Amino acid sequence: MPALPVCAITMKLFCSLPSPFARKVRAVAAEKGLALELVEVDVFQSDNGVDRLNPLRKVPCLLADDGEAWYDSRVIVEYLDGLPGGPRLIPDDREARLRVRRIEALADGLLDAGVLVRMERLWPGRSPEQRSAAWQDWQWTKVDGALAELQARLAGRAFFVGDAVSLADLAVASALGWLDYRLPDHPWRPLAPALADWYAAFARRPAFAGTAPPPLPPG
Ligand SMILES: N[C@@H](CCC(=O)N[C@@H](CS)C(=O)NCC(=O)O)C(=O)O
Structure with a gap:
């Protein structure tokens, strides 16, 4: 994967608004009071930015503040749930x-x-x-x-x-x-x-x- 610029100050969520997997992630973020900058993409357009982050070319894909890309939705929700603040949505038990x-x-x-x-x-x-x-x-x-x-x-x-x-x-x-x-x-x-x-x-x-x-x- 090519190097990514580490300049984001907010987590970016590559998504489409109809995507139910992205909706799950967005709802988790909302419950926890976490801000996500939404980057809406056409998932079937080959050069939509997701292709450089996720070789599976699927959304949602989270670009974290440190430039690391996380996918798929199951990994992203765990990433968000582990951040400080808000209620835990994935129990420790x-x-x-x-x-x-x-x-x-x-x-x-x-x-x-x-x-x-x-x-x-x-x-x-x-x-x-x-x-x-x-x-x-x-x-x-x-x-x-x-x-x-x-x-x-x-x-x-x-x-x-x-x-x-x-x-x-x-x-x-x-x-x-x-x-x-x-x-x-x-x-x-x-x-x-x-x-x-x-x-x-x-x-x-x-x-x-x-x-x-x-x-x-x-x-
Ligand atoms: N297991 C994945 C499924 C993601 C998924 O299927 N996303 C669809 C949009 S709803 C997609 O990006 N499709 C584009 C493709 O299959 O090329 C997740 O949980 O994130």
């Missing part, structure tokens, strides 16, 4: 931390499958006959399975782990918000009505609500 990170893995895995559905439908490098409905169905089984598991693990409580907000809640809310935003033709609420009720309440939380993606153009 081993058992609780594992439970939080398993919920995060479910939320991120749901998103990975959802993103694959979206790319299968829209990626411009594919012709209509190359787009596979069977592949999309395979991904939907993962999305639906994750929703059922998340609802079961929430078990009617206000938070996924413990009695305070954690990374787990922010990861799940970011995933559900993205389903509404990008895949509204696959309604998830009938599959997980108790999870839907939880989301309706949690989505009003300022640190999460303030990270909503921009409204889509009509039509």
